[in-house]
Amino acid sequence: MFCSGCGQALAQGQPVCPQCGRPAAATTAPPPLVPNLAFEVATYANRVRALSTVWFIYGGLSLLLGIVGLAFANSFLNGNGFWMRGPWPHGNFPLGPGFGSAILHFAWIMVILRSGLAFAAGWGLMERAPWGRVVAIVAAFLSLLKIPFGTALAIWTLVTLLGYRNTTLYDQL
Template sequence: MAACPRCGAPLMSVPPPTYPGFQFELAAYASKMRALSTVWFIYGALALVFGVIGMAFADAWLANRGFWMHGPFAHGGFPFWFGPQIIRFGWMYVIARAGLAIMAGYGLMERAPWGRIVAIIAAVVNLIKFPFGTAIAIWTLVMLLGYRNTTLYDRLTQA
């Protein structure tokens, strides 16, 4: 507690003045979060569509045509079950990555407290998906990391 420099009497603590443009900054941040969540929805939907098309092609071409049994890997030492397991892993990866992107979009759109964490995880997962995944990931990390952005997002969840 501070004291008066003349008489030494204790001074009342005064709350700090409000930030003059905070409501404007919060509204601008909310519109940026809306745009970011929309982009995550679009990216998740496109990842799901192109992933399903790619995995359906890979499944039809590689597994059902006997590529693993009669193709270039037939004498390479791979067991007969290796190909179908790779295809199953690919399906799980496509669905998990698209689902994570859609969940990030939903969490940011609803301003849920868990939405920020899911979006950061989705951004880290999609950093290696050059160029679009990398761009969305960098945008997400810039918008959600740091003290200022954390405070703004917390205020959005309270509003």
Template sequence: MFCSGCGQALAAGQPVCPQCGRPVAAPPPPAVPNLAFEVANYANRVRALSTVWFIYGGLSLALGIVGLAFANSFLNGGGFWMHGPWAHGNFPFGPGFGSAIIHFAWVMVVLRSGLALVAGWGLMERAPWGRVVAIVAAFLSILKIPLGTALAIWTLVTLLGYRNTSLYDQL
């Protein structure tokens, strides 16, 4: 090590230059984060994202079951509170129209919730297909305002792009 003022050779740990009295330059700052740090940081973000996909899938399933129970009661049961032209299954397209709607809605709820749970599992396992499934699930849930939209944006920002693709491949 040499003095930055006069060029005199300095011993290690010497606070000032013995010739000119100039203080020794501060040590260089610590090294910038390397690839291992970036991959570890990205792995934590992917783990958090997968946890939220699990929560979203379970919440979608639970709310879908509750909503479809009410819809089934409304469309097919009628009950004492249903009065009007559709009372007791008198639908314009036939008596089985209400149950057909309910069956279709059940399939959609199970598929949407299943896709969210599979996306969470794929991201948690860091499987190569998990990234693709999560991106597809994000595009399909982007119109589910507000939770689906927020989760979709977070997923797309986290998983898309060259840098994120290469970091995910490193996992």
């Protein structure tokens, strides 16, 4: 502790400065950090819970629509079935016979990874894990170009989880 007048070092509990005679400032209890912090944390917890639920729904829809879409793509590209004939019958692709199946395998992997990332983001936010916030932010950036639902969810996630105030509130959870 130092004197506010001359800067002389003061001993703990010393009432006046020995050099200039100025009284030492009385120490008071610090004010509470943030008024209504419990209310803000509870409100933020509800927003994070709603966000995690929507990530679960988005992951389920991505998986379901990916499975249906890839089943149709497989039928179309390989010429299977009587009702769907693609431009290359029986998988005779111009770039080789295995080209279509390689594309479909890559698409299956991408659908599973995207859905898995959405489920992981939902789970991490639901459990309020420190890694859940990071996974949700990464999933949001990867979903920005999934117009319209992925973009809306990504913007909602970034607004809810980024920023100093939101980071502090998430840490309080």
